Amino acid sequence: MATLLRDRPAAATRPDRGSLGARRVSRRTWLLLAAAVLWLLGFLLLRGTGTLALPASELTDLHRSLNRFNGWIAENRDGNPVFMYILTPLRSAVGLVAGFFMALFAASPTGEVIPVLGWLGTVAVLTWIAFAVGNVRVALLTAVVFTFFGIQGLFVDAAYTFALVLTAVLLTLIVGIPLGVLAGTSNRVQKVLTPVLDFMQTMPTFVYLAPLALIFLIGPASAVIATVIYAAPPVIRLSSHGIRSIPENTKEASDSLGTTGWQRLHTVQLPMARRTIVMGINQSTMAALSMVTIAALIAAPGLGQVVVVALQSLDVGTAVNAGLAIVLMAIVLDRVTTAASQRAEPSARRARRLSGRARYIVLAGTLLLTLGIVQVSRTVLWAAVFPARLNVGAAISDGVTAASGWLQTNLYFLTHSFRESVTVGILNPFQSLLTETPFYLLVVVIAIAAYAIGGWKLAAVTTFCLAVIVSLGLWSDAMVTLASTLLATVIVMLLGVVFGVAMGRSRRIDAAMRPMLDAGQTMPAFVYLVPFLGLFGATRITAIVAAIIYAAPVAIKITADGIAAISPTVVEAAVSSGSTPWQVISKVQLPMARKTLALAANQGLMYVLAMVVIGALVGAGGLGYDVVAGFVQSSVFGKGLAAGLAIVFLGILLDRITQAAASTPGRKPGARRT
């Protein structure tokens, strides 16, 4: 191992000396070519052997033993001390908080769908909170949107979702902010925490749903716990970052006056990191909404549930109606928390129109008004339950269903031919290339490619990941998923380069596109499925298109930032020597943004992978289908769990390969320079 480590830097520096560099590069290309030829030959000669295909209903011994484990946990839940003293109390505590908020906003404890506050009271309270942490504009937005939920006929579902988001965000902040502050002030904590957060963020969201459901049972409590796990990293990271980015001389100046650690924290570090911490709250809130809707898969009530049920019965109208509600909820949460973070800025504080005291008076006055409305809402029926007369949800659904039907019928030649040409022309051949090649051959081919890209270490990691997938008994399904994932990633990268270059080169295009991309990134992943379900029906293509739409914004943004970050002097020099715009792009900007492009590919891939299970709700097969089936049928629970694990290892494999590809091109310019 030691010799390996010593050899690698030597190999990296060698290309600097003349012709050796060219040989090094060509060796890598040669290896990749050899792998490709080996693969094609193997495919042609050994096609259909050693595919490890496993029919949907069949299980391996591993899956059966996981099923038994499921049963064992169910039996021992009451007796095992770990459950008795740690997990079950945790579940009850979280359930209690979630139950409190659900009762407050959505349904009374007796199970009737009359919130304690009444719908009008709920709207009033939320509006007042939006006003208190934000401003009048976001308060109005809150009032309008929550009233609109009622008109959509989704008030109770939206209130459930909101209650769960609120519970999850509160718990996230209670855990996350102190952890982030600790990580910001202590290097040791930071060092321990960073890899944990990295792992939490690269793991696809739904993968921990199944194990959590196993431990905490299905329902709101485990939904909240899953959401906390998903939503905590942003606020922890940003809190730590906020404290760490305080200038050293400010900290030193306060030390020189003899501050204690606690004084430094609350007079310097917390106030100065405040804006960044609130930005972290914003990101965590958006993540929480995304996860709460996905947690419908483990029986979390709310809008997500409506969408899932509608997707399963292919009821596009209802799905669109609920999807619209999720989008609106996302907008409200984003705007309110953004307004709160702007309020946290020192310059905003001094520009305020109202002085501190006048503001308190206004807040107290509006609070009294709010309480009055709550009282009305608790006594008058029309203010307690949203009037059915105003409910136009059914009309919206019917309209959308009709429109979707019309589109599917009348655009059939377009959507159908697009779908069929992609499916038959690209997806099917690629998928069969992956699934029908003998598994041992593919492992060897991927290992050779990994060696060519990142050396022995990467080859070892990829082989290990593939071995795990094989031993999980899900090789064939994993290859189906891989085919869709790679296809989607290629398209994501094409979009990323085209739009990213356009944005990086023109401020105007950047200004026009960025809000759309930001909006795209704040939307819960779920929502993307709905419109494409209307267009393409339940097929793999729908899932792929949804994944592309979900992943493209991040790839475009990273590429645009990479292109924009290239020194203007270099571009100026290229232009002044007479390059055409196309030459500037292809000879200067893209080569210089190479590392960024690889990073964009890496992130795009991870985002596509995050959509695998969600895509399975609308017809994608492979591992995603196994996971969803595992949620629904207890007989294939073990297989679903194994599929979740397989997705994790597929993710690690793809992440490592793209990361290695991102770090290697640095050698090539070095070789060319001489």
Place this chain on the structure above:
Amino acid sequence: MNSPVISVRNLWKVFGSGGEKVPGDAGLSGQSSAELLENTGCVTAVRNMNFDVAKGEVFVVMGLSGSGKSTLIRCLTRLIEPTSGQVLVDGRDVLQAGTSELRELRRRKISMVFQHFGLLPHRTVLDNVSYGLQIRGTAKNERYSKSQEIIDLVGLTGYEQHYPDQLSGGMQQRVGLGRALAGDPDTILFDEPFSALDPLIRRDMQAEVIRLHKEMGKTMVFVTHDLSEALKLGDRILIMRDGEMVQVGSGDELVGSPADSYIADFVSEVPRADVLTLKWITKTVAASTAHDGPVLAAGTLIRDAIPVVMSTISPVLVSNGDGTILGQIDRDSILSVIHGSGSHTSDGRASGNPTSGNPTSGNHGAAFPAPGSRDNEAVPNKEVPGKKAASKEAVV
């Protein structure tokens, strides 16, 4: 001479792992900084430093960037933990102080002004100035009234409710100065406080420090890389190179008798007539000299003696404080100083050598306006000589 407020003894600061072994190990501490870096990977920022700062003195630490001066000043209150040695403040060793004793030292005895101000952006000017009082637990009313006095003193009246980012650099540094003064410390440390400011503002702020020093009489330790600033402010100047002390002395000592070629090179650009006093050019009284001519004190700056010497043909006598005649000066001795200043010629180093430079009336006219034309320095210098002449006797 007063008893020293700060005494530094054998102070070392070595950065890098294993740095703590260097000062005690004769084999290592004997090596030069470059050798240490090569052999151990450690960076020696402060090397075996010894000096005293007297009460009420302005003590300047000067050196080029990377010479360790900022590290040295931070070692005094352990903002950077020294590797070994002693820092005695009022006789107590700071390095032995516990956490709370150190905190008390920082809160009440020594405060600091920073190059990049280090103001708290979320607090108003008033809250920034009163910050030190707040953290030592002073009641709100008291700290605000005290801070208001300080704000008036540093010339920020009317800006109490402004935020730091609404102020210019010079104003921000006034806030920094006010924050350091608010706690009424015995000593103020300045870490290149004015190097981030533009030249005109810098001149104002230097005058401000001189004024505050006169009014409040605080001990000041002032770090700078600017020689003219050092000469203007410092009662004594310590010159550092590679973490080591090269020379310590008053401004005219550094200019008049530099310890080595490094310092000689350093001070070669200084207008010598503005810094040196008559004692540096006084020759023995010649037999032919008339004894009824004008008499000047030995502490007079050469520049200030020019009108007197030029108005008479005969040599002028120089006396020390009690009227004893030390010697004489004449036109030649003054012109040789003026001629030597600003050039790199070697005669600048041999102080009071009247043989070089035999000026004609032509270059007389050319050389004369030179010191006066540097009006940047001329204005504050007018107030320096008196103070310098007074304190020099006590310190040297």
